[in-house]
Amino acid sequence: MIDAHHHLWDLAMVHYPWLMAKGVERFFGNPFPIQRDYLLREFRADAAAHGVLASVHIQVGAADxxxxxxxxxxxxxxxxxxxxxxxxxxxxxxxDLDAQLDAFQTLSTVRGVRQIVGRAPGEDALTGTNDLLDNPRFLEGLRLAGQRNLSFDLQLIPELMDQTAQVLEQAPDTKIALCHAGSPHDRTRAGLVDWSTKLHSLSTLPQVTCKLSGLGMFQHNWTVDDVRPIIETCLDQFGPDRCMFGSNFPVDSLYSDYATVFQTHRAIVPQEMHNMVFEETASAFYELLA
Structure with a gap:
């Protein structure tokens, strides 16, 4: 099986300004417990215990x-x-996007790029991240990524889905991985209905695949019943061949251990979909064999 969304960091090797900021509360909570090295050895011990034998590392706000x-x-x-x-x-x-991509593509493990479009309403309002969608160079960059056989990991909030879909329609040859099920941050009944409705604008685009990941970031004390409608909606809209599991560790370790996250997803995803969701979709999308 493959974990399609996790992070690693060695604080002596790479600087992460967001991670090491003191006294700063983030939309996902207080990062203090994860302000330490998180290396492959630790991640692998947790993941391999559940049959995960390969993974996809996602960039995580390094200074460089x-x-x-x-x-x-x-x-x-x-x-x-x-x-x-x-x-x-x-x-x-x-x-200098071409030159940057040239440098990245000298590395054999590189499969795609991520540039966050939206994190959470409050943080987005302060950073102006959403302005990417109005920048024609962003669309040009998406198209160039696809021409280079690079995928794009899309992190955004439901409020941006309709506008983002209009952009993605103009870059049909670029594979898109929707991070964290589109970050349904409003977990009220009305909020989930609104998220599900907006999600259609992305799920109807054939180049978009959905990650079942990061579901604890907006509801730290979640239960199986809390995340069940999210996972089931994604499976219904995208199908198992366009859904893949990701732990979002160590960020989601702020709320749960790996076993709880993994076993919850395994319990909710129907047995006949397991091979696709926990291995085959990610293997095909990221060209990675477990």
Whole structure:
């Protein structure tokens, strides 16, 4: 099986400004418990205990995206018995985008890029992240990524789905991985109905695949019944061939242990869909064999 969304960090090798900020509460909670090294050894011990034998590392806000990517490559090279692909950070609006992508694609583990469109309503309002959608260079960058056989990991909130779908329709050859089921942050009944309705704008696009990941970030004391409608809605809209499991560790370790996250997803996803959701979809999307 494959974990299609996790992070690693070695604080002596790569600087993560968001992670090491003191006294800053984030939308996902207080990062203090994870302000320490989180290495493949620890992640692998948790994941392998449940039959996960390969993974996809997702960029996580390093000060230098290329430095992070090179470090992840070194980790993968040092542990060839653990197949690992990676998604790197790259500003798709950068004037030297071609050169940046050239540098990333010298690394054999690189499969895609991520540039966050939306994190949470409050943080987005402060950072202006959503402005990417109005920038024509962002669309040009998406198209270039697809031309280079690079996917794009899309993190956003439901309020941005309709506008984002209009952008993605113009880049049909770029594979899109929707992170964290589209971040349904309003867990009221009305909020989930609104998320589900907006999700259709993305699920109807054939190049979009959905990650069942990060469901604890907006509801820390979640239960199986809380996440069940989210997972079931994603499976209904995308189908198992366009859904893949991701732990979002160590961020989701703030609320749950790996066993709880994994076993919850396994219990909710119907048995006949397990092979697709827990291995085959991710293997095909990221060209990664477990």
């Amino acid at each position: 995206g290329l430095a992070e990517a090179k470090w992840v490559q070194s980790v993968a090279d040092a542990t060839p018995d653990w197949p690992m692909a990676q998604v790197v950070f790259c500003d798709l609006t950068a004037p």
